[in-house]
Ligand SMILES: Nc1nc2c(ncn2[C@@H]2O[C@H](COP(=O)(O)OP(=O)(O)O)[C@@H](O)[C@H]2O)c(=O)[nH]1
Ligand SMILES: [Mg+2]
């Protein structure tokens with residue numbers, strides 16, 4: 151019997167969300183599109199002001215909740231009451247359906263929400279410049295699998311390599327997740343990706359320099375996003391996205407341009423559940439001789455047999471073993 155999936159990690163749900171009551175009279179619903187420390191840009195929905203963003207601060211009472219996570223984050227649905235001059239107060243945060251998170255720098259138990267309430271993630275790499283790092287990709291994938299967020303992969307800068315090379319690097323992932331081969335520069339794959347995003351809220355995430363902002367500009371030229379274009383001859387003036395930014399590219403279609411992800415501490419992963427976050431391991435889980443098999447050295451291990459048969463690829467298995475042994479990737 152295959153092991154059941156573990157329950158979705160709930161570490162990201164702030165207390166304020168768990169205790170959500172009725173929104174106060176006169177308040178209305180809005181989406182957080184950008185976070186600036188103590189204030190937030192929010193976009194009211196189905197509102198006379200639709201289209202405009204409003205500056206909102208958090209009600210004092212919300213701040214008093216114990217926090218291991220961001221109480222308000224980009225992607226959250228909040229309820230606001232208006233103040234004069236297009237300002238507002240966040241009264242309440244709705245429970246999150248899921249969140250893409252990373253551990254805050256230098257801490258093990260505080261997390262930063264990259265995007266709350268994603269319908270899917272698009273993990274983006276470049277085929278070169280910078281070189282793709284599949285061990286890092288496997289780690290990103292776990293972050294989404296832990297939250298049961300559907301995953302798409304994008305390989306950008308396709309015009310810089312041969313199709314054969316792209317296939318060698320990413321072909322093995324096609325059996326696991328949809329892989330979109332793109333060139334934001336030539337337009338290859340852009341129209342197809344636009345259809346994948348339609349009607350959903352997507353976190354576009356990956357290392358910096360792979361072309362996330364450029365891809366979003368190609369898909370939705372109405373918003374100009376900061377790209378890492380070198381702006382003068384001295385090579386200074388590179389822009390990078392500081393926090394996530396959410397754009398509504400049409401009704402119900404939202405995309406988040408997220409900061410470059412490098413190191414991701416696997417703080418919240420329970421080693422005993424790690425195997426179930428490798429989607430191609432799932433058919434074999436529960437088939438091993440030992441019920442508590444770690445799939446690293448035990449005899450009678452169905453996962454190791456699948457690796458020998460080639461049903462699980464060697465690099466993915468090595469990613470699993472390395473994470474299982476607690477390696478930190480930087
Ligand atoms: N050759 C090539 N360069 C690209 C492509 N897409 C983006 N770039 C370049 O890659 C650099 C980083 O792009 P940017 O969108 O800022 O990356 P981000 O950090 O992931 O948002 C910029 O110089 C872009 O012009 C592409 O399809 N092909
Ligand atoms: Mg960017």
Ligand SMILES: [Zn+2]
Pocket residue numbers: 438443444445446448450451452453454
């Ligand atoms: Zn096993």
